[in-house]
Amino acid sequence: MNKEFLIKVHNRVKPFIHKTPVLTSQLINEIVGANVYFKCENFQKMGAFKMRGATNAILCLTEEERNKGVVTHSSGNFAQALSLAANKTGVNAYIVMPENAPLVKKNAVKGYKGHIIESESTPMAREEMAEKVKLEKDATFIHPSNDTSVIHGQGTAAIELLEEQPQLDCILTPVGGGGLIAGTALAAKYFSEKCKVIGGEPKNADDAFRSKKSGKIEYNESVDTIADGLRTHLGDKNFPIIKADVESIILVEEEAIIDAMKLVWERMKIIIEPSSAVAFAALLKEKEQFKNKEVGIIISGGNVDVTNLPF
């Protein structure tokens, strides 16, 4: 791994993604006491950074592999991302979704021409079904977060952020499955001399915090958090990167996530999803640590049901 490799990844995905804007707010800078740069992946295609990793994963396949298609299990943003990335590159995407997934999520996948395959809603049933589809179609399984090409693709958001704001002292990202923070850590390592990467994680799904502490992958016993994108656990591909190159993980309470989300909506006039608000909530919680610093935040996505808000 080196900078040239990551530049190649970025050039590979560029034609298929948006270069999202970096927004700032004087008022938020005043509240935080630091200069904060929001990398707005809520404006990314399909509304989340996941488009980057999904695209890179597909473009890294051989032509033969592409002809056979890709399969994943996800009911969240990665389901839509893989469907859209596959659609844009002329590949079939098989998406294993729990049969009780919300209709709006199923329709989004269908809108991007993904082929939905229903399974029971337990993690084991989903994995078994994905394995079955993989064998039947001879398709390539692409994990939403624990896949090397996906991790590299997710890192391109931080590459763009650092190209625009090379003076950053740190970048905050939410931590869910670990793909975004691992990719960001690689980008920071090779595109900056000093930029640290820090995670924000819901206290109610603190597996990554505990994993970093114990040195091995820990799992959540419950995942009672509004940040529905962060309920998953780390994997063997991203955890070594997180262990080595992520500075720390800050835990935040549910109320703080909702307050942070509302503050961004009201002051910045942009729609961010609860998972994105987790990173900003971490910054608000640990203001002192970031005082007068140059702070980047990856706003991971903006896919929210606006008819069902927590405030």
Added chain:
Amino acid sequence: MNKEFLIKVHNRVKPFIHKTPVLTSQLINEIVGANVYFKCENFQKMGAFKMRGATNAILCLTEEERNKGVVTHSSGNFAQALSLAANKTGVNAYIVMPENAPLVKKNAVKGYKGHIIESESTPMAREEMAEKVKLEKDATFIHPSNDTSVIHGQGTAAIELLEEQPQLDCILTPVGGGGLIAGTALAAKYFSEKCKVIGGEPKNADDAFRSKKSGKIEYNESVDTIADGLRTHLGDKNFPIIKADVESIILVEEEAIIDAMKLVWERMKIIIEPSSAVAFAALLKEKEQFKNKEVGIIISGGNVDVTNLPF
């Protein structure tokens, strides 16, 4: 009036305002069947284009006038805009607000250091109180929409939009008091050979539509619309411009306003207020008229109570 004059206005206000971004959405282009460019004044300081007009009006005063302060009556975005513009230029702003104005609006004005003077809530009581303050303080009265300097200032949003997208066939704006659409019409006239200006207006507050038809200023009998920024009527300063240089006004139903607002929130991930959605709703309603055209829209503002949404 000529192009050079408007360039001077723009240069005058530039140091005090944001150059707001112009956003596009492939999906919205597909829905509309045209290329649509959203000039995002919801990202303007204090959250609305009104900052432009208020700033220009204050900067056009003599030093003596500035020392005595400015006064207006408004409970909406102009109250905040004049307060902030005055604050940034070291001027006192006296804001006449109805005593029953929502606390959140009063607090916003106070946050920007405006001096609130309460009146009864009838239009006549507000005007009388503004006149009283004007005499007492020897302050300059600045009308929220029917003031020449305000109109010129509002036009700077369209100047920026046309600088970025000179190929535009038309620009849509909402119509309330008439300041924005009149300023936009002047900008289009002097910064484009072909760009037409079209208004969107709530059917439930259709005074501008009727004024344009009858050739004289008409008034609303009722103003039962969610687009609370558009309940006002035109004035003798902006109506002659609207009469001469606005192509047409399209009326939209309340349901269409709410649908248009929701579509922008969900697809573009930006927060726009109902008044802004009126212009987009007009475009959606008259799709055929705009087919394959290059269409600009001034997204007038993003000040919404996110805890009380119409969807």
